[in-house]
Amino acid sequence: MPLHVPPAPAPALRTVLAALGSPTAVRDPRTPALRSAPGPLTPELPLPVHVLDRIVGSDRTAYTRLTGWRFLIRSGDRAVAAAETMLTPDGWAFSHFFEGPYLSSTERALRQAEAMRTPFQPRLLSIPELYMLTLWLHGDTDADASAGTPRPSDVLVPLAPAPPGIAAHLPHRVADLLPVMTLRLSPAPLLGSPA
Known part of the structure; x- marks a missing residue:
């Protein structure tokens, strides 16, 4: 198995289990898929969520910070939602449940990674600038x-939906993708001035 999924912090997992076990334990209502899912709901595949605060050129180190852990919520053999936790000054806290395109896109990317021959530790990297x-x-x-x-x-x-000019589900080495992301943020050159 080329993917080595890291264990989530036990308090983060406990907050997700509490949110799944008690609808009144969370502020926001459950997603439609969670409300209609048959059978037991189980959090699986915990992925640490890191944020890249600023895109830098390939000649500099890109720094990230951990913002939470994301769990895929399964009902039977399929993921119906995801749960995210966040780190607070008091420790790990449940943040929210969600659905949407990143759910199926994450599953697809994980299947792609499983098919690769190189062992990896999977994480999520959010790039707010793009x-x-x-x-x-x-x-x-x-x-x-x-x-x-x-x-x-x-x-x-890149997960779908990806920004224009960057193909979703096409794996890139960081050294190859960072310059593309840097170009996406560069202002377009002025093509001359009116006379």
């Missing part, structure tokens, strides 16, 4: 999942 979410395949499978930066040899798989 409104982009990627599956970050970290090459050090024994690394602390709550820390670290994308290495040039790590792989990013």
Whole structure:
């Protein structure tokens, strides 16, 4: 199995289990899929969620910070929603349930990663500057999942919907994708001035 899914912090998992077990334990109502899902709901595939605060050129190190853990919520053999936790000054807290395109896109990217021959530690990397979410395949499978930066040899798989000009589900080495992302943020050159 090439994916080495890191264990989520036990308090983060407990907050998700509490939210699933008690509809009154959370402020926001459950998603439609969670309300109509038959059978038991189980949180699986915990992925640490990191945020890339600022895109930097390929000659500089991109720094990330851990913002939470995301769990796929399964009913039977399919994911029906996701749950996200966040780190607060008091420890881990449940944030929210959600549905949408990133759910199926995450599952698809994880299946793609499983088919690769290289072992990876899967993480999610959010890139707010581009409104982009990627599956970050970290090459050090024994690394602390709550820390670290994308290495040039790590792989990013943009999730759908991806920003214009970046293909979803096409794996890229970080060293190859960072320059493309940098170009996406560069202002268009002026083509001359009116006389």
